[in-house]
Amino acid sequence: MNDLIAALGAELAELQALGRLRTRPVIDGPDDRVIALRGPGGRKVLINWASNDYLGLSQELTVINGARKALRGCGAGAGAARLLGGGLALHRRLEEGVARFFGTEDCLLTTTGFQANQAALVSLASDPEDVLIIDRLCHASTYDGARLAAGTLLRFRHNDIEDLERHLERTVGNRRRIVCVESIYSMDGDEAPLAAIAAACTRQGAILVVDEAHALGVVGPGGRGLCADLGVVPDVLVATCSKSLGSQGGLIAGAQPIVDICVNRGRSFLFSTAPVPAAVGAAEAALRRLRERPEMPEHLRIAAAGLRAALRAQGWQVPEGRSPIIPVIVGDEQRTLELAARLRELGHFAPPIRPPTVPEGSCRLRLTVTLAHRPKDLRQLAAAMAKLRPVT
Ligand SMILES: Cc1ncc(COP(=O)(O)O)c(C=O)c1O
Numbered sequence: 001m002n003d004l005i006a007a008l009g010a011e012l013a014e015l016q017a018l019g020r021l022r023t024r025p026v027i028d029g030p031d032d033r034v035i036a037l038r039g040p041g042g043r044k045v046l047i048n049w050a051s052n053d054y055l056g057l058s059q060e061l062t063v064i065n066g067a068r069k070a071l072r073g074c075g076a077g078a079g080a081a082r083l084l085g086g087g088l089a090l091h092r093r094l095e096e097g098v099a100r101f102f103g104t105e106d107c108l109l110t111t112t113g114f115q116a117n118q119a120a121l122v123s124l125a126s127d128p129e130d131v132l133i134i135d136r137l138c139h140a141s142t143y144d145g146a147r148l149a150a151g152t153l154l155r156f157r158h159n160d161i162e163d164l165e166r167h168l169e170r171t172v173g174n175r176r177r178i179v180c181v182e183s184i185y186s187m188d189g190d191e192a193p194l195a196a197i198a199a200a201c202t203r204q205g206a207i208l209v210v211d212e213a214h215a216l217g218v219v220g221p222g223g224r225g226l227c228a229d230l231g232v233v234p235d236v237l238v239a240t241c242s243k244s245l246g247s248q249g250g251l252i253a254g255a256q257p258i259v260d261i262c263v264n265r266g267r268s269f270l271f272s273t274a275p276v277p278a279a280v281g282a283a284e285a286a287l288r289r290l291r292e293r294p295e296m297p298e299h300l301r302i303a304a305a306g307l308r309a310a311l312r313a314q315g316w317q318v319p320e321g322r323s324p325i326i327p328v329i330v331g332d333e334q335r336t337l338e339l340a341a342r343l344r345e346l347g348h349f350a351p352p353i354r355p356p357t358v359p360e361g362s363c364r365l366r367l368t369v370t371l372a373h374r375p376k377d378l379r380q381l382a383a384a385m386a387k388l389r390p391v392t
Contacts, residue, residue: 019333020354031059033372035349046349047377049367054324055217055296056372057286058246066288067247070281078274083263086274094284098251101287102224102237106259108252109280110269113213113240116250117141118148119266120209120236121180124258125151126265129175133167133206135159135182135192142180142211148267151178158185161196168204177206183226184214187358187366189325191226198232210234217244218323219301222294244290247282249275296371300324303378304369310382315389327353328365328385336363339388346384 015021028036028043033056035048057063070090080086091109099107110116122145125132130151134142137158146153154171157163164179171177179201181192194210201208210232212225216239220229223244227234236258241249252262262269290296304324311318317329330336333354340352343365350365358364369378 019337031372032056032370033059033374033377037344037349044344046344046347047373047381049348049350049369049381051368051370051372052214052243053246053372054244054300054368054370055223055246055286055290056370057217057244057289058282059372060246060286060289062289063246063282063285066285067278067282070277070284074277076278077276080274081270081272082274083270088274088277088280090277090280090284091274094249094280094287097284097287098239099253101291102228102253104237104253105256106254108259108262108266108269109275110250110252110266111272111275112248113238113242113250114141114144115268115272116238116240116252117211118145118268119250119262120238120252121145121178122149122267123262123265124178124207124209124236125149125176127151127175130178131171131174131176132178132180133164133171134180137185137187138180138182139186139211139213142182146180151176159190159192161193161200164197165200165204168200168206172204177204178209179206180209180211182211182213184212184218184323184325186214186325187353187364188319188327189214189321189323190319191321191323194226194230194232194234198234201235207236208234209236209238211238213238213240213243214323214325216240217290218297220297223290223297241279241283241286245283245286247286248279249283300369300371303371303373303375307367307369307378307382310378311385314382314386316385324369326367326369328367330363330365331361333363336365339365342388343384346387348381348384 026038032051032053034045036043036045078086095107095109110119128150132146132151133154136155154167156167184191215225217223219226237253239251241247301322308326336352343350350367353366354363
């Protein structure tokens with residue numbers, strides 16, 4: 001092994017010593033509700049509390065059939081990037097369907113949600129005089145998009161409107177100011193004060209980008225997200241097909257010039273093969289399902305509220321909220337790892353969330369409720385959590 005490779009080994013050993021070495025757990029189906037984890041002790045079937053497939057649609061027959069139909073009709077792969085011969089009618093159809101769903105002029109489909117954020121931010125902040133003002137807790141894809149963009153990256157304190165206003169005031173002379181937030185944050189499940197943020201952007205003439213990855217299908221009328229729920233119209237709405245739509249693919253929705261600039265400047269869109277037809281067919285079927293069953297988000301909210309209340313009653317530190325993301329804040333890393341291991345012994349898969357995913361000292365179990373869970377799963381998880389900490 002040469003010295004450069006050996007140095008990587010030393011870096012990995014350091015992570016291991018810190019208890020932060022990530023490996024790739026192997027899980028098998030049979031579905032989203034339960035997973036089979038293969039490990040040194042053999043195969044163990046666990047209730048899955050780590051899925052973002054909030055509505056359980058990835059396992060619905062109509063969605064699977066949507067994928068099958070697209071696969072049979074168009075083949076396994078798109079074969080090329082969208083502008084170089086990989087653009088199929090079904091890509092365009094999904095874009096038009098999503099634009100109608102959100103009520104925007106157009107939508108651009110990218111291969112993943114990660115690429116959607118990159119394409120949007122690189123396209124909008126294309127000049128060194130541009131500034132990206134990002135909530136501290138935004139997803140890695142927003143930060144990576146901002147780092148790849150020509151503009152300057154500034155962060156504001158999480159959900160702190162005064163801090164945001166300060167940044168906007170200090171950057172008045174810049175060419176373009178782009179404010180990036182999530183509507184529901186992925187690790188805390190808390191909501192952004194979108195009405196106040198949108199008002200600040202309007203006052204200051206800044207562009208507002210809202211990532212609705214964890215809100216699509218979860219809140220708002222018919223699952224249209226938090227912006228729709230609050231009557232906020234962002235300049236750019238980013239979402240993903242990989243969570244509530246149970247498939248894969250990124251979405252950038254907005255006015256025509258927004259979408260067109262991303263088509264022209266979004267490198268992660270331009271230079272990546274178009275989404276595979278099966279994923280697009282599945283996403284289209286999932287969107288149809290959401291339109292047919294607009295009550296699904298409310299059912300999800302009720303199930304999550306029950307678990308949240310049960311855990312709070314047991315004395316766990318669980319913030320209030322209405323999202324299916326339920327963080328159980330533990331703080332200490334070792335204790336979080338122990339709790340996750342104990343839960344596995346009791347039949348539940350809830351991975352520990354630690355730095356760098358969350359800030360130091362805020363380690364947690366992140367439990368996500370989905371419509372695939374049965375009432376007895378929720379009861380069993382609450383009982384297991386009660387065993388790990390006596391009722392206070
Ligand atoms: C807030 C947020 N944005 C974007 C993404 C990226 O989406 P995808 O998994 O489709 O790449 C994620 C997913 O992890 C996310 O949590």
